[in-house]
Amino acid sequence: MTPDVNQTIREIAINNPATVRIFETLGIDYCCGGKRPIAEACARANVPLETLMTALAELGPESVSPEEKAWTAAPFRDLIGHIISRHHGYVRQEGPRLEALLDKVVNRHGTDHPELLSIRDVFLALNQELTAHMFKEEHVLFPFLQQMEAASRSGEPMPAACFDSVGTPIARMLADHDDAGELLAKIRALSGDFQAPAGACRSYLGLYHGLQEFERDLHMHVHLENNILFPRALEMDQMLRQESAYVTH
Numbered sequence: 023m024t025p026d027v028n029q030t031i032r033e034i035a036i037n038n039p040a041t042v043r044i045f046e047t048l049g050i051d052y053c054c055g056g057k058r059p060i061a062e063a064c065a066r067a068n069v070p071l072e073t074l075m076t077a078l079a080e081l082g083p084e085s086v087s088p089e090e091k092a093w094t095a096a097p098f099r100d101l102i103g104h105i106i107s108r109h110h111g112y113v114r115q116e117g118p119r120l121e122a123l124l125d126k127v128v129n130r131h132g133t134d135h136p137e138l139l140s141i142r143d144v145f146l147a148l149n150q151e152l153t154a155h156m157f158k159e160e161h162v163l164f165p166f167l168q169q170m171e172a173a174s175r176s177g178e179p180m181p182a183a184c185f186d187s188v189g190t191p192i193a194r195m196l197a198d199h200d201d202a203g204e205l206l207a208k209i210r211a212l213s214g215d216f217q218a219p220a221g222a223c224r225s226y227l228g229l230y231h232g233l234q235e236f237e238r239d240l241h242m243h244v245h246l247e248n249n250i251l252f253p254r255a256l257e258m259d260q261m262l263r264q265e266s267a268y269v270t271h
C-alpha cells in the first residue's frame with residue numbers, strides 16, 4: 023500500500039486492516055492512541071518514520087486475511103458478534119488460564135524474580151476490570167446499538183434508553199479501554215517487553231508468551247471498538263437524533 027503521511031494511525035488501520043500487524047510489531051499504538059498522525063505515533067513509539075513508511079509500502083493488497091476483513095460496512099450485529107465470540111471469548115478463556123499460570127510461576131520463581139508478583143497483581147486487576155467491562159458492553163451498550171441499527175433500518179424511532187445519548191456509555195467504555203491500556207503497558211514494562219530470563223523454564227516462557235498474546239488480542243479488540251464500532255454508532259446516533267427524539271426513562 024502507498025502510505026499517506028498525513029493520515030492518522032486509525033485511518034490507516036481502518037483502510038487496510040493488515041497494517042495492524044505492522045503497528046503491533048513496531049509497538050505503535052493503533053487502538054487507544056489511534057487518532058495520532060503517523061509521525062507523532064512513531065515518535066511516541068521511538069520508531070523512525072522511515073521504518074514505518076517502508077513497512078507499509080511493502081504491504082501488498084493481498085495481505086489482508088479473511089479474519090482481518092474491514093468492518094466498516096458490516097451490520098453491527100455481525101461486528102458485535104465477532105467482538106464477543108472472538109475477543110470477549112478469548113479474554114474469558116485466557117484470563118483464568120494465565121492467572122493459574124501466574125500462580126504457578128510466582129510460586130516457583132517469585133523469590134528470584136519479584137517483578138512476577140507485581141505482574142500478577144496487575145494482571146488480576148486487568149482481568150477483573152475486563153470482566154466488568156465486557157458485562158457492561160454485552161448487557162447494556164451492545165444490545166442498544168443493535169436496537170439502534172434496527173431502528174435506523176426500519177425508520178422506527180430511537181429505542182428507549184436510560185441515557186441521554188449513546189455517547190455517554192461509549193465515553194465510559196473508552197475510559198475503561200484507556201485504563202486497560204495502562205495496565206497492559208505496566209505488564210509489558212515489568213516483564214521487560216516479555217523477555218524471560220536466560221534459562222527460564224517452559225512455564226515461565228509460556229507465561230510471557232501468553233501475556234504478549236493477550237496484549238495483542240486486546241489491542242485488536244479495542245481497535246475494533248474504538249476505531250470502528252463506536253465512531254459508527256455515534257454517527258448513527260446523530261443521524262437518528264435528527265429524525266426522532268429519544269424516548270428516555
Ligand SMILES: [Fe+2]
Nearest residue numbers: 105156159247
Ligand atoms: Fe469489548
Ligand SMILES: [Fe+2]
Nearest residue numbers: 155159195247
Ligand atoms: Fe470494550
